[in-house]
Amino acid sequence: MRLGLAANRLHHATEDAALFRWLRACESGIRELKLDLHAVGRTHDAIAAAGMLGGYPGLRRYPYGREGGLMKLVAEVVGLDDGNPDGSRTLDGAIYLIDPVDPSSTFPEAVALKRQCVIHGKPFVSTVASARDFIELERIHAGFAPDPGADRFFDHRGQTLALIAHDAMKASMLDFATAHFDLLSGFARRVGTGTTGQRLNELAWSRGWPADTPWVDRYKSGPLGGDAQIADLVLERRCQRVVFFEDPHVARQHEADIQLLERAVTTVTDDAVCVTSPTMAARWAEGVAKREMQRPL
Template identity: 55%
Template structure:
């Protein structure tokens, strides 16, 4: 049984044509998938597309689930939380989302993301995020750089912008995360945040010696007052490449539409934007990059 197992699903947009997101991801990720011995548990139509592309040929880690309308997605949700039989648990999900596909709002899709967040398992909704996370897994596993070129992630940071967002119950965790990995996050060209989180992060940075006349993050409005939409615009413009979002899945949110708007913007920029939805993802990401000497 593979040591690491991920669910795999791609909306129709991402699995059709010679330039589809699924095909691009497979072509780039296949060396790391094989080196890791990664298990990929693919919902019906996605499995069929992988077979059609002729990639991962004779790869034993590729497993077919039923089609989505036959319960394939529901089975992924169950297996994210541990399944009903021994050995069914999955470690995360790669779900290449088309934000205008109505099935992205089906209960199964919403539950899949929510349970990943609750259980601290990666939910990778874009092509860029799915490729980056293979590099993270490779770094954690100590793969050769040719198989998991993680150093490129560090080299790209000075040309990128990161958004740091946290719901009320997780703002303290966000400040702790940013403080622990202050040097790493400071490599970004710019950091942006929604209102209150931005204020807390600037206070933390100033307490660490960041110049008091310069904000460490650019604060936008609070989420309920439109900050999520402001960050979404930057994502769509290509001027924000990473969203680190400490999401609280246990509370009803009056501004749920704003949160979905931002997440849909991320999925619209699938080839260039990554998103981490939980503290567990963010810590594992930073821990992996910490294995590369900062220069």
């Protein structure tokens, strides 16, 4: 698997910065999986200066962001042939640890990196929690035993899950909830916005959920502030996982509210996990099921 890798300056500025917290927790998993990490210049240099991933052949250096490094990652998420039959210029996704107040996090190439990952059904990982969760799930899919150090990300009985979908993606959200109803029902609480929440409740009631009890606690619709309400839950660390099916093909009137929720997730980088496409949500759910089967009785 080939992944783009970048981190805003804050996330590699100190010894205990986000990039290094992730690497300390997941270096063994990265080596087990033999991941190729295509790192933008400053991120690569910070890893080398910290003495991490020493001697690891899968770490590749790309140009600095100002020299087009992040732009190259976007193109390679889409996929470039360039006469390379081994697909070496096609990335399987991207890990981009975002500092929401860093201006570069809103540059066109940063926005495009996420958008192309969503369009192509590839992982876009923007927080430490998401990166740790992602590595553990890929380990599970590869047949490795569960890492006890990742258990907190799978303690769903103590977590709140947000389920949000734009209009064109509501059918996909209902399909996802139908396919993984038991898993989603295992969370302590589910929250959603407006119409999506109502449709999910109707689905749950059709499956025998008590008719006088909402399966999803509904907030306002997105354009009326529901995204902002859920962002507040995330910031207060009362919502640990967000499944947000975005439609990347349409202009959105309440873009600022959507960005607010995304910024809230990256603000609490060690605590919030976000999944942004049906493909990746299904892979997460399947990985959780495999991990549960491997846990000792």
